[in-house]
Amino acid sequence: MIKSKYYYLRHSARILGIIACVFYLFISFKGGLPQVLQGRGDNLIPFFPYLAIAVAGYLISYVQERKGGYFMLLGGVALVIFFLVYSRGLDWKSAAVYGIPFILCGAVFVYCNQKE
Numbered sequence: 001m002i003k004s005k006y007y008y009l010r011h012s013a014r015i016l017g018i019i020a021c022v023f024y025l026f027i028s029f030k031g032g033l034p035q036v037l038q039g040r041g042d043n044l045i046p047f048f049p050y051l052a053i054a055v056a057g058y059l060i061s062y063v064q065e066r067k068g069g070y071f072m073l074l075g076g077v078a079l080v081i082f083f084l085v086y087s088r089g090l091d092w093k094s095a096a097v098y099g100i101p102f103i104l105c106g107a108v109f110v111y112c113n114q115k116e
Contacts (some may be wrong), residue, residue, distance in 0.1 A: 073107060
């Protein structure tokens with residue numbers, strides 16, 4: 001059986017997606033959650049729902065690729081906007097680092113939907 005480009009794209013997006021989800025969840029819960037619980041990280045509270053949307057999109061993409069891809073796109077764009085608004089447009093690096101993996105994976109899931 002010859003595997004198509006959609007097979008490789010889909011599985012590359014799944015691998016990149018799980019790496020991004022695990023990495024950012026680990027960073028968030030290790031660094032940000034204790035600050036929020038101690039009352040020092042009030043600025044981080046809006047960050048968690050956006051990350052949750054992106055991670056939920058990744059999980060949904062295993063069942064419904066298109067819907068999960070759109071959720072990942074939404075979460076990635078929301079993360080980019082959050083970091084740009086939080087830094088008043090000065091921290092493009094953080095915005096790109098947090099948002100681009102989810103935007104890229106979401107776009108691949110939408111592209112590969114029902115193909116193969």
